[in-house]
Amino acid sequence: MDLRIASARERNLLRSVSIFSDLDATSAAALERLAEMREYPEGAVVVSQDDPGDALFVLVSGRVKVVLYGESGREIILSIFKTSGDFFGEMSLLDDQPRSATVIAADRSRLLALSRRDFQAHIQAHPRTALRVLTELSRRLRQADGVIGNLALLDVYGRLAGKLRELAGVEGEDSEEGVVLRQRPTQAEIAAMIGTSRETVSRALSDLARRGLVVVSGRRLVLRRDFLDGETDGRRL
Numbered sequence: 001m002d003l004r005i006a007s008a009r010e011r012n013l014l015r016s017v018s019i020f021s022d023l024d025a026t027s028a029a030a031l032e033r034l035a036e037m038r039e040y041p042e043g044a045v046v047v048s049q050d051d052p053g054d055a056l057f058v059l060v061s062g063r064v065k066v067v068l069y070g071e072s073g074r075e076i077i078l079s080i081f082k083t084s085g086d087f088f089g090e091m092s093l094l095d096d097q098p099r100s101a102t103v104i105a106a107d108r109s110r111l112l113a114l115s116r117r118d119f120q121a122h123i124q125a126h127p128r129t130a131l132r133v134l135t136e137l138s139r140r141l142r143q144a145d146g147v148i149g150n151l152a153l154l155d156v157y158g159r160l161a162g163k164l165r166e167l168a169g170v171e172g173e174d175s176e177e178g179v180v181l182r183q184r185p186t187q188a189e190i191a192a193m194i195g196t197s198r199e200t201v202s203r204a205l206s207d208l209a210r211r212g213l214v215v216v217s218g219r220r221l222v223l224r225r226d227f228l229d230g231e232t233d234g235r236r237l
Contacts, residue, residue, distance in 0.1 A: 013058065013060060013084060013085060013112065014028065014031055014035060014058060014112065015028050015032075016084075016085045017058055017087055018087075018132060018136060019087065019090075019132040019133050020129060020132075021132070022126075022128045022129065022132065023126065023129070027125075031114070031118075031122055034114060034115070034118045035058075035112045035113070036112065036113045036114075036115075037110060037111070038110070038111050038112075038113050039109070039110050040062075040064075040109050041105065042105055042106065042108050043104065043105065044104070045102060045104055045105075046064060046103040046104065046105060046111065047099050047103045048102050049068070049069075049099050049100065049102045050098045050099060051098060051099045052092070052098060052099075053089060053092020053098065053099055053116060054116050055113040055115050056087060056089045056090050056093055056113070056116075056119045057088055057113055058085065058086070058087045058111060058112040058113075059081050059082070059083065059085065059086040059087070059109065059110075059111055060084060060110040060111060061084065061109065061110045062082075062105060062109025063080060063082040063105075063106040063107040063109060064080070064081050064082075064088075064103050064104065064105050064109055065077050065079070065103070065104055066079045066080070066081070066088065066101050066102070066103050067101060067102050067104060067192070068102070069102070075192050076192055076195065077189055077192040077193045078101055078147075079140075080106065080185060082183075088103060089103075090133055090137070093119050093120060150162050150194070151194070151195050156196050156200055156204060157204055159194035159195065160190070160194055160201065160205075161227070163190060163194050164181075164214070164223060164227075165223070165227075165228060167184065167185075168181065168223050168228060177215065178222045178223050178227075178228070179222070179228060180220065180222050180223075181221040181222075181223070182219070182220055183219050183220075184219055184220070184221045187201045208227070212224065213226060213227040214227060
């Protein structure tokens with residue numbers, strides 16, 4: 001759903017996006033005027049794999065997941081964007097190739113969109129933005145290398161432990177109990193991230209809880225210090 005008009009507050013969000021952080025006030029305002037608001041209900045497809053890339057998207061609210069589908073229809077989650085200011089879709093705008101993955105609204109979501117034409121004109125006029133984009137692409141490539149390595153080399157427990165520690169580093173909150181994830185991904189989403197089944201993730205989390213390494217309470221998850229430090233009782237992790 002294309003709402004076409006974004007509020008001033010929502011347009012100003014662009015100034016907090018990492019790739020636009022070097023812009024002066026005049027350049028930022030010019031870019032903000034080009035932004036269009038799009039709203040998607042839960043489960044809606046934002047972009048489809050192999051579609052032409054027509055826009056850069058910035059998350060305003062909600063949550064979206066980047067996925068691939070196997071021949072059997074099995075979903076593999078590459079990443080989840082849920083922080084206001086997260087952006088995606090830049091790769092197809094740079095290499096003029098089709099979308100490399102599908103993006104789905106995991107919750108009702110609002111996104112700002114910059115058209116291919118406007119984005120390309122902007123980076124031609126602002127080379128520092130292009131450098132920022134390259135930095136982010138490099139970071140995401142390194143992250144993808146880590147995911148591929150984990151899938152190839154680690155068992156399910158190792159992959160789960162790695163994903164939970166990664167989430168703790170990105171969005172965890174320190175507490176006396178350990179590091180708290182207040183809104184962890186669902187078990188199905190974790191399973192799709194680490195290449196296993198929801199049932200396997202459920203069993204592994206239950207095992208970790210029995211061993212006192214994590215505390216599970218709904219979507220709230222506490223990761224104990226021993227778990228984060230890799231100090232366990234010698235069993236699989």
